[in-house]
Amino acid sequence: MPAHVAESDSPPDPHDPLAHERAHLAASRAALRGMREDVQALDIRDVTANWVNAAVLQSQIDDRIKALADLAHTPLFFGRLDYLHAIGGELAEGADGERFYIGRRHVHDAAGDPMVIDWRAPVSQPYYQASRTDPRDVGLRRRFGYTGGELTAYEDEHLTDPAEAEHTSRLLQAEIERPRVGPMRDIVATIQPEQDEIVRSGLGGTVCVQGGPGTGKTAVGLHRVAYLLYAHRERLARTGTLVIGPNRSFLHYIEQVLPALGELEVKQATVDDLVRAGVEVRGEDEAATAVVKGDARMAEVLRRAVRSHVTAPVEPVVVVRGSRRWRVPAYEIQEMVDELLARDMRYGAAHEALPQRIAHAVLVRMEEAGEAPDDRVQNAVARNPAVKAAVKAVWPAVDPAKLVLRLLSDAEFLAAHAEGLLSEEEQKRLLWAKPARSVKSAKWSAADAVLIDEATDLIARTHSLGHVVLDEAQDLSPMQYRAVGRRCSTGSATVLGDLAQGTTPWSTESWAEALFHLGKADAVVEELTAGFRVPREVIAYASRLLPAISPGLAPVESVRESPGSLVVREVAGGADGLDAAVVAACEESLRHEGSIGLIAADARIPALGAALAAAGHAYLSPGEETTAESRLTLVPASLAKGLEYDYVVLDEPAAVVDGEPDERTGLRRLYVALTRAVSGLTVLHAAPLPGALA
Numbered sequence: 001m002p003a004h005v006a007e008s009d010s011p012p013d014p015h016d017p018l019a020h021e022r023a024h025l026a027a028s029r030a031a032l033r034g035m036r037e038d039v040q041a042l043d044i045r046d047v048t049a050n051w052v053n054a055a056v057l058q059s060q061i062d063d064r065i066k067a068l069a070d071l072a073h074t075p076l077f078f079g080r081l082d083y084l085h086a087i088g089g090e091l092a093e094g095a096d097g098e099r100f101y102i103g104r105r106h107v108h109d110a111a112g113d114p115m116v117i118d119w120r121a122p123v124s125q126p127y128y129q130a131s132r133t134d135p136r137d138v139g140l141r142r143r144f145g146y147t148g149g150e151l152t153a154y155e156d157e158h159l160t161d162p163a164e165a166e167h168t169s170r171l172l173q174a175e176i177e178r179p180r181v182g183p184m185r186d187i188v189a190t191i192q193p194e195q196d197e198i199v200r201s202g203l204g205g206t207v208c209v210q211g212g213p214g215t216g217k218t219a220v221g222l223h224r225v226a227y228l229l230y231a232h233r234e235r236l237a238r239t240g241t242l243v244i245g246p247n248r249s250f251l252h253y254i255e256q257v258l259p260a261l262g263e264l265e266v267k268q269a270t271v272d273d274l275v276r277a278g279v280e281v282r283g284e285d286e287a288a289t290a291v292v293k294g295d296a297r298m299a300e301v302l303r304r305a306v307r308s309h310v311t312a313p314v315e316p317v318v319v320v321r322g323s324r325r326w327r328v329p330a331y332e333i334q335e336m337v338d339e340l341l342a343r344d345m346r347y348g349a350a351h352e353a354l355p356q357r358i359a360h361a362v363l364v365r366m367e368e369a370g371e372a373p374d375d376r377v378q379n380a381v382a383r384n385p386a387v388k389a390a391v392k393a394v395w396p397a398v399d400p401a402k403l404v405l406r407l408l409s410d411a412e413f414l415a416a417h418a419e420g421l422l423s424e425e426e427q428k429r430l431l432w433a434k435p436a437r438s439v440k441s442a443k444w445s446a447a448d449a450v451l452i453d454e455a456t457d458l459i460a461r462t463h464s465l466g467h468v469v470l471d472e473a474q475d476l477s478p479m480q481y482r483a484v485g486r487r488c489s490t491g492s493a494t495v496l497g498d499l500a501q502g503t504t505p506w507s508t509e510s511w512a513e514a515l516f517h518l519g520k521a522d523a524v525v526e527e528l529t530a531g532f533r534v535p536r537e538v539i540a541y542a543s544r545l546l547p548a549i550s551p552g553l554a555p556v557e558s559v560r561e562s563p564g565s566l567v568v569r570e571v572a573g574g575a576d577g578l579d580a581a582v583v584a585a586c587e588e589s590l591r592h593e594g595s596i597g598l599i600a601a602d603a604r605i606p607a608l609g610a611a612l613a614a615a616g617h618a619y620l621s622p623g624e625e626t627t628a629e630s631r632l633t634l635v636p637a638s639l640a641k642g643l644e645y646d647y648v649v650l651d652e653p654a655a656v657v658d659g660e661p662d663e664r665t666g667l668r669r670l671y672v673a674l675t676r677a678v679s680g681l682t683v684l685h686a687a688p689l690p691g692a693l694a
Contacts, residue, residue, distance in 0.1 A: 021080075021144065022151050024101065028076050028115040032107045036068040067105075067262045073149040074260055077103030077116045078189035079127050082140035084160065102127045104188055105262040119188050120200075120230040128196035132166060135159035143189075145171045173560075186257050187219040190532070198526050199224045203232045203467065206488075206523035208495040208511050212556035213542070213675030214533030218642060221469045221496045222254065226261045228467055239466030239491060243268045244484060246472040249623035250642040271480050272446055274487065275453035278401055283443030287505045287661045289429045293447035294477025294506045296517055297421045299454055304417040305407055306347050306458045309398050310337060317390045319362050319381055324369075326362045333358065337394060348459040351395050355382040358390065400455035401439040404448060409435035450479045453486075462486040472641055473497035473514060477506040481517035493520055500550040501641060503669045505661055529554055533644060535562035538681045541693075542674035548692040549668045568683040578652065578686045579611040585649045585682045586617065586632060592679070594646025595626045595633065599673045601655035602636040608651060609634055641672050648677035654687040667692055 044057050070076070079102040102124045103116040117124050126136040138159050145153030155171045158164045175190050191199065198220050201207050207224070211217030225243065229236055243258075243266055245251045251268045258266050272281070285293065292298075313333040319326045336357040340350040359381035366373050381387060407414050411431055418427055436442035444452075456462070468488040470476075474497035476484070484493075495515065499508070508514040515523045531539055536558040543555040571581040582598065589596045598619070600608055612619050612634065620626060620633040622643060635643065637656045650656075650673055657666030667690065674681065688694070 018151070018154060021154060024115070025076060025151050027109075028101070028103075028107050029070055031109045031115050032068060032070050032076065034110060035107065036065060036070075039064050039068060063264055066264055071260065074104065075144065075146045075149065075151070075189070076105075076107065077101040078144055078146075079103075080140070080142040080144075081124075081127055081130075081138055082142075084137050084139045100124070104186070104260065118230065120227045125196070125200065128191050129193050130159055131193075132159055143169060143171045145174065186223065186260050187216055188223065188261065191220075191223065192216075192530065192532070194526075194528065194530070195220045195223075198528075199227050201524075203228050203235070203492055206493045206495065206515070206518075206520040208473075208497075208515060208520075208523045208525045209528060210498065210511060210525060211496070211528035212498055212500065212531065212553075213539065213672075214531035214558065215528035215556060216532055217496045217498070217528055218254065218471055219257065220528070221471060221494045222257045223261070224494050225266055225467065225469055226258060226263050229263050229266070232466075236466045237265075239464075241266045241467045241469075242465050242487065243469045244274070244471065245270060246475060246641060247639060249621075249639050250472070252623045252625075253643055271476065271483060272449065275449045275483050278452055278456065279439065279442070279444045279449055281444050281446055281449055283445045283448070285445045285447050286429075290445070290447045291477075291506050292422070292426045292429050293445075293451060294479045296478035296482070298451060298479055299482060301407070301414075301418050301421055302403070302451065302455050303458055305403055305413070306398055306455060307341070308417065309347075310341065310395055311393070313337070313390065313394050315390075317358055317386055319384050319386050321381070326365050328358055328361045328365075332361060333390065333394065336361075340395075346457075346459060346461055347398060349461075351391065351397060354391050354395050355387050358382070358387050359384075398455075398459055399439075400452050400459060403455050404451045405436060405439055405442055407451075408432050408448070447477070447479070450477070450483055453483050454479060457486050462489070464488055464490040466491040467493065469494045469496070470518075471496045472501070473508075474499050474502040475504045475507050475641075476514070477504070478513075478517040481514055482519070485517070485519035489519060493518065493523070495520075495523065500546055500553050501668060501672050502550075503638075503641065503660070503665055503672060505665060507665075507668075527554070529557055531556040531558035532560065533678050534558055534675050535560050535565040535677070535679070535681075537562065537566040538677055539675060541566055541568075541681075542671055545667050545671045545674075545692050549664060549671060562679065565677070565680045566683075567681070568689075569685075571684050571686050574686060575607070578684060579607060581684050582608060582649060582651050583611050583615045583617070585684060586612070587615075589647035589649060589680070589682070590632065592647055594679065595631050597633050597635050597640075597643065597645030597648045597676055598651065599635045599637055599640050599648060599676060600651035601659040602638050603659055604651055604655055605634060605636050635676075637669050637673050640676055644676050644678055646678050647680045648673075648682070650674065650681065650683045652685050652687060653683060653689055653693060654685065657690050666690075 039061060042061055044054060081100045081102060083098060100117045100123055101115065102119055104119060105116070106114065106118040107116040108114050126138050127141065130136040130138045130141060141157045141159060143155045144151055153171060155169060172190055195216055198207060198209060209217045209220060222243070225241055229241065245254065245268065247270060251270065255268060313330040316330050317328045317333060336354060340353060356378070359378045362381045363373050363378050408430055409432055414427055414430060465487055468484065468491065470484055470493060473495045495518070502508065511525050515521050539556050539558045546553055546555055571578050586596060586598055598608065609619065617632060618630060620630055622633060622635050622639045626633060633645065637659065653670050656670045656673055657663065660666035660669050670690065
């Protein structure tokens with residue numbers, strides 16, 4: 001399966017297949033421009049009834065124009081399928097002897113005939129799934145190689161030719177190893193069969209992907225969103241989609257993947273973004289306190305606290321209408337309250353339902369007296385001052401932030417609702433040493449915001465989206481899982497993570513536990529064990545930590561062998577010697593093509609920043625986009641998760657471990673840092689290496 005490469009210094013031969021493919025690329029780009037121009041030329045002045053409709057339609061047209069943009073450095077198609085004959089069903093209907101170019105989006109010519117087929121279409125699936133043992137009626141699979149947006153090579157597989165030996169695709173390998181500069185890119189050209197099965201799984205079910213470093217789980221999750229939007233566009237346009245990442249740096253890194261696939265409407269957020277709508281987070285909890293606040297038992301504490309506001313009625317309700325007085329005794333109101341409590345409705349919904357229940361009881365009495373009231377009368381009775389006063393006394397409105405403020409400030413109130421759930425020691429951890437005077441003056445922590453979000457949902461149901469992607473899910477607390485689960489309670493989710501990379505004191509120990517708290521206990525758990533990003537030598541070195549950080553978890557088997565990709569060096573001369581060695585290692589890495597990440601314990605970042613500056617090296621912070629001119633990023637270990645660089649210099653592993661609250665979390669943080677490299681890793685240390693690594 002040789003790769004055919006263009007000769008850049010000679011004119012293309014019209015009989016050369018490469019020249020033919022380049023001509024098809026040029027024609028496809030022209031067709032895409034034509035599609036865009038057709039949309040730009042639309043005149044909506046005579047088809048809209050009012051300015052609102054006009055604004056909505058114009059917005060849709062603008063989005064369509066954006067989606068039809070031709071990205072100069074993004075190949076319009078990356079593969080070709082030649083089918084042998086027509087095969088039944090929707091897979092390749094009418095594909096007898098036809099040829100399909102597979103790309104990131106659909107492109108058709110002026111006559112409506114397809115020039116490029118969307119990778120998500122059923123006819124495209126054999127590009128990822130066909131093999132010599134199961135060719136799926138594909139005679140030829142062709143992969144294309146690009147340099148700077150120009151088609152420069154192609155490579156053929158004749159899947160039904162027994163005389164052709166099976167080879168590893170050079171172009172596929174080159175695409176995987178292509179230097180990384182800028183944000184994360186899509187993997188649509190390199191999706192593997194096991195990844196494709198996850199990407200194309202249905203909308204109705206939740207999928208959890210356990211994947212070690214370099215297995216492509218994040219990209220698989222993003223491509224699944226793109227596929228679901230293609231297959232269920234109308235439904236998801238109504239219900240919405242959301243990608244949740246661990247931090248802003250990570251979201252910035254992945255934000256261009258979906259637009260490159262033509263999907264512009266997917267929102268991105270962190271868990272903190274979701275739950276901070278009501279309060280300003282200005283405080284920080286100790287780890288032990290945050291663990292208690294994130295425990296699932298807090299949900300029941302909050303439920304009890306909310307319901308404690310319901311009290312027994314002590315007086316009847318007397319409604320005066322004209323010359324008549326209608327009386328509803330206290331015991332009957334109590335029956336209504338009991339019935340609402342038994343239904344376990346949202347507190348706020350029951351608060352709204354109770355006046356209608358009381359009004360209905362009044363209407364029954366009016367009908368028994370010979371009157372004929374209608375719904376308008378019932379609504380008027382429900383708004384009667386006597387009814388409103390009774391509801392306020394029996395089922396008062398509850399402010400979620402004030403409720404949490406009281407739980408964290410009032411020891412007796414907390415004890416009353418945490419009895420049998422939290423120990424006295426745990427309750428003490430929750431209580432503020434200096435209670436805040438008001439919701440606005442309180443120094444809320446991120447964990448407090450999650451509690452307020454839970455209380456808010458107990459009062460009024462949280463809006464559910466059609467699909468949510470949750471990345472780095474292993475780091476969430478049970479209460480955070482519940483917060484995410486509320487956002488997809490009537491939809492589905494794609495959960496992505498690696499148990500070995502859990503770096504919070506409350507990180508989950510099993511996906512079964514995490515999915516239970518998410519409300520998706522029936523989710524299918526898939527495991528990706530083939531690594532495509534991290535070289536074999538590097539992942540094998542990092543996997544020495546697995547017995548200590550996640551016993552029983554299978555190590556990643558990297559498909560990439562790269563001799564010399566790992567260097568571990570002890571440095572003499574203390575901190576000054578280490579700083580100098582780190583700068584020298586960065587300079588050595590910068591001689592290579594691609595991005596460079598200098599990863600260090602958070603406490604070491606100022607010193608290393610000063611050392612780089614003194615040596616005349618400008619550097620970026622995580623989240624800032626790398627460019628051809630600015631390729632070095634200084635990365636605190638706490639922000640390294642999910643990021644990747646062509647070459648990584650790792651400073652002082654022992655300091656990374658020591659920077660965490662406990663050894664297990666520290667070793668997991670180190671595992672993350674060790675597995676960010678795509679082409680080479682240099683580990684420098686002055687202190688002894690952690691025992692699990694040595």
